[in-house]
Amino acid sequence: MAYELGVEYLKVWQPNGFPSPINIAKTLEILLVDHTLGIAVLTSITRLAIGYGISLVLGFLFALIMLRFKALQENLSPLLLGLQTLPNVCWVPLAVLWFGLRESTIIFVVVIGSTFAITLAVESGVKNVKSIYLRAAQTMGAKGLKTYQNVALPAALPEIINGMKQGWAFAWRGLISGEMLMQVKGLGEILIVGKEKADINQIIAIMVVIIVLGLMVNKLVFERVEANIRYRWGLD
């Protein structure tokens, strides 16, 4: 309704620059029926899962190393903050040079985008843990890695989850920009094809798919974990 009002009566939007929801739905249906969308979503999500998984492992590992060695922390923190301001796309040319036009290139772009967000969140989360928790744990015989596993990380979890969410968003961005620039199968590729065909419906349809997927993961994973933390800590 609002759309029709805008396009047909007020003439504020051009039909080919701002397509109708019905056409978008139609395009989605076509993409679904010929399996392009299904395959693209699957490949993209697989890449994302691998990339994000690696980011989680590396992110935590870097953070723990930085926490262990104070000198590293002082020198690396500003560097990581700087790297964070760099959009993921900037890594694509470098990644292509390093890895060539391969699957690992996109994974690399995903990983490099989200790892640092996680590292920074884990590091600052652990540093901000109330010292009384650590002291209490010490008097109960917690030492070294056990302290991290049982006290520092759980205590920092609220902050860490935020970093993981941020990392997830960065991972998506890295994924789509990588796929767009490298033209390998995936959601990003369909976007580019849409652009080349000047098919605005296709472009918007894919954007909608990306948003919906992002929201779904947020709802199913992060919000649940967060709700659980809020419940345990009594933050509601």
Next chain:
Amino acid sequence: MSLILDGVGKRFITKHRVVHTLENVTLKINQGEFLCLLGPSGCGKSTLLNIAAGLEKPTTGKVYFKEKEITEAGPDRAVMFQEAALFPWLNVIDNVEFAMRMSGMPKKERKEKALQVLKMVHLTEFQDSFIHELSGGMRQRVALARALTMDADLLLMDEPFAALDSQTKNILQMELQQIWWDTKKTIIFVTHDVKEAVLLADRVIVMAANPGRIKKEIKIQLARPRCLESLDTAYVEAQIMRELKNEVEKVAKAEYDSDWDLEKDTILLGPDHYLGIGL
């Protein structure tokens, strides 16, 4: 001899100043003794307890526990902090099991023992609650239960009941007295409540501030179990109060004549000035 403090002194050096928190504190605590540290706010009670726990290092002097010098915190000395210091990400029973998990005790045994101590503090019903769902008194009881699971011979308690209403406080004092009686632990209990000290202690160490030091040592030789309402307890309490008052006057006179610097003066005029002079 359980714990020995030998000429312990502590200075904190911060950006703005050097704080002389403890000076030459020498104290011997017997196995199974219930010792109360009594003193005004800021006289270094918590610092002394942290040193005994191994969480803080003395600047001078040495601390021995069972003939061994203390170098770090460890599960052989259980600590109950001024705030409950329970973990909000764990429920009650997991909090109570924490120390046992750290020592690698198997799950089943752990749970059994946790339930047993939760029973001692009457909290079995709340084993699945999270910490924010408990009242302040219940939190202190969980903290006490957690400390009891460690089977440490020495229990260090830093004003554990200070923030509670008097009824809850009294119930917990009675429970603690009973638990101490049953377990024969050595307990060092910090308080600034004379009543509490008389009720619980075999010996009361009265501390003074600036710098923190031992001012007086009083043995409480009343039969147990003691209760607040009994005349004996009230009598000894009044006696200590009187002694403290004499002390207050003596010290006040001496200190009035000598040179007081501004900083000490402001502390004396503060809300704690009665205890501050006297102890």
